[in-house]
Amino acid sequence: MKTILDLMRYSPPFRYGFIILLLTLIMVILSFFSPYEPDDRRAVPRNEPPSVEHILGTTSQGQDVFWMLTFAIRNSLALAGLAVLIGRGIGVLLGMFSGYMGGTIDRILSTLVDSFIVIPRLPLLILIAAILRGQMTLVGLGVLLGILDWAFPSKRYRSQVLSLRERDFTHTATFAGMPTFKIIVREHLPFIVPFLLADIVSGFLFAIGIEVTLATLGLADMNSQTIGTAIYWGNYYQALLTNKVWVLAAPIGVSIIIVVGFYLLSLGLTQYLDPRTRLARLQVKGTA
Numbered sequence: 001m002k003t004i005l006d007l008m009r010y011s012p013p014f015r016y017g018f019i020i021l022l023l024t025l026i027m028v029i030l031s032f033f034s035p036y037e038p039d040d041r042r043a044v045p046r047n048e049p050p051s052v053e054h055i056l057g058t059t060s061q062g063q064d065v066f067w068m069l070t071f072a073i074r075n076s077l078a079l080a081g082l083a084v085l086i087g088r089g090i091g092v093l094l095g096m097f098s099g100y101m102g103g104t105i106d107r108i109l110s111t112l113v114d115s116f117i118v119i120p121r122l123p124l125l126i127l128i129a130a131i132l133r134g135q136m137t138l139v140g141l142g143v144l145l146g147i148l149d150w151a152f153p154s155k156r157y158r159s160q161v162l163s164l165r166e167r168d169f170t171h172t173a174t175f176a177g178m179p180t181f182k183i184i185v186r187e188h189l190p191f192i193v194p195f196l197l198a199d200i201v202s203g204f205l206f207a208i209g210i211e212v213t214l215a216t217l218g219l220a221d222m223n224s225q226t227i228g229t230a231i232y233w234g235n236y237y238q239a240l241l242t243n244k245v246w247v248l249a250a251p252i253g254v255s256i257i258i259v260v261g262f263y264l265l266s267l268g269l270t271q272y273l274d275p276r277t278r279l280a281r282l283q284v285k286g287t288a
Helices: 002-010 012-031 066-101 103-117 121-131 138-148 149-166 169-174 180-215 228-235 243-271 277-286
Strands: none
Touching: 002 012, 002 121, 002 243, 012 066, 012 138, 012 243, 066 103, 066 138, 066 228, 103 149, 121 138, 121 180, 121 277, 138 180, 149 180, 169 180, 180 228, 180 243, 228 243
């Protein structure tokens, strides 16, 4: 909590990104109070431009664009959250364990990590999605993204623990007979948390970007409302050619806003972890 408060106070990018994502969260909450079901068709007049009654207009299928986007944002963030949970969970466990144990275990796990890093993720995901076309669910895509997005964070956690295991408090815990797992969780994990927060943000960026890419290509779960499928169906029904610009502008605009929000969060966290800005904060606190 102290880290978050410091970021809100000293990092304008983080503050602005936090506000953007707070508004996004409000959209997610509104989805639970929608007057329409996600799959409702012809629930409202078709091809209506933005108005007081339908603030973002309606689609050619008779869907209210605003309420459709609340479901799309909720599903896209849920998918990204699942991918981040799996990817960062694997990364933290293997990276910290590898760094602490060292020796043969470290060499084996480092080889595994390097093998995953060199895999071209986007072409592989497109290939898998094309093979499973029509069978890829949001949960399946989230799991797949998590499995392919743990290696880079793992190397960062490993390098941090390699340094931490040489500290006096680690030696004291070892001599006191504390089990390895407890040392990693209780003594080392708190030092990893700021880096974990930054990696969680980058994980959301990666997952949302991939989902939008695959859905726009028609390779995701096209029966579920996501930001990517909203763009796909708007293009499929030729929203631009029929001058129904709002049908495409809304999901594209939302995707840009969400990406910018996560980017600002990531920028704020990166600045927070920079030793030079950390020194500046300490000087400000000292004069306060």
